[in-house]
Amino acid sequence: MALLEVKNLGISFGGLRAVNEFHLHIEKGCLYGLIGPNGAGKTTVFNLLTGVYRPNEGIITLDGEPIIGKKTIEINKAGIARTFQNIRLFKDLTVLDNVKAGLHNHCKYSTVEGILRLPRYFKVEKEMDEKAMELLKVFDLDQEARTLASNLPYGKQRKLEITRALATKPKLLLLDEPAAGMNPNETKELMETIRFVRDTFDMTILLIEHDMKLVSGICEELTVLNFGQVLAEGKTGDVLNNPEVIKAYLGE
Known part of the structure; x- marks a missing residue:
């Protein structure tokens, strides 16, 4: 059974058909790409998958469970996390606190326990500190745990955003143009990071x-x-050599 199954997905905005009869089948553990020209509807698809938009028609299932109609936070808890083309960190918070923000989906205490600083508050905060530091160490960010996110170099900010997404314990990680704004060396490191995430966390x-x-x-x-x-789908090499893809996307 596929981890993500999308069938006949469609949405319109003011009469404009943004996505039409879109389908997608992703097996567990796959590293899958969605490409296309600017304005092709790629980010709209991500917004449909994460509940930002509700489709006019179609089916989306995650691990066999339908997710259409669920709120964004519910879909995140079900197992989909995402990053954004424009990095969206809490830049006035530390690196550690950014990761802890992701952990809050699974580690909770009540409002009263937080306000009154009851024992459970300290217990949960300690557990989150430990889990966040474990994740940061995996990505070689533990030495900068107390650094403000805004003070990290661009490449490390991108890495932190991925780390925070992983803190929500997703089954499927959506990366929206992760190499945007990166130089060649940063892009090379990013490729290694993405492979590492897939292999280490058994991530799709x-x-x-x-x-x-x-x-x-x-x-x-x-x-x-x-x-x-x-327009086309299949193995990466076959798709990139497809004449229709070259004509529509690569402009060659």
């Missing part, structure tokens, strides 16, 4: 990306979206 990853070197270097399968519809 779906990413949107325009950097074809990154896409061809790490994605096992691709779907190409054009004008809101699937």
Whole structure:
């Protein structure tokens, strides 16, 4: 059974058909890419998968369970986490506190326990500190745990955003243009990080990306979206050599 199954997904905005009859099948453990020209509907698909938008029609199942109609936080708890093209960290918080924000989905105390600083509050906070530090150590960010997120270099901010997403314990990680704004060295390190995340956390990853070197270097399968519809899908090498894809997307 596929981890993510999408069938006949569609949505319109004011008469404009943004996504039409979109389908996607991603097996557990796959590193999958969603590519296409600007305005093709890729981010709209991510917003549909995460509950930001509700489709006009179609089916989305995660691990066999339907998720359409659920709120964004409910979908996150069900197992989908995402990053954004424009990094959305809590930049006035420390690196540690950013990761703890992701842990709050699973480690909780009541409002009263927090306000009154009851024993459970300290117990849960200690557990979150330990779990956050474990994650930061995995990504070599533990030495900067007390640093403000805004003071990290760009590449490390991107890595922190991925770490925070992993703190929510997802089954499926969505990466929205993770290489945006990166130099070649940062992109190379990012590729290693994504492979590391998939292998270490047994993670399934779906990413949107325009950097074809990154896409061809790490994605096992691709779907190409054009004008809101699937243009091609399959093994990465086959898709990137598809004449229709070259014409529509690569401009060659």
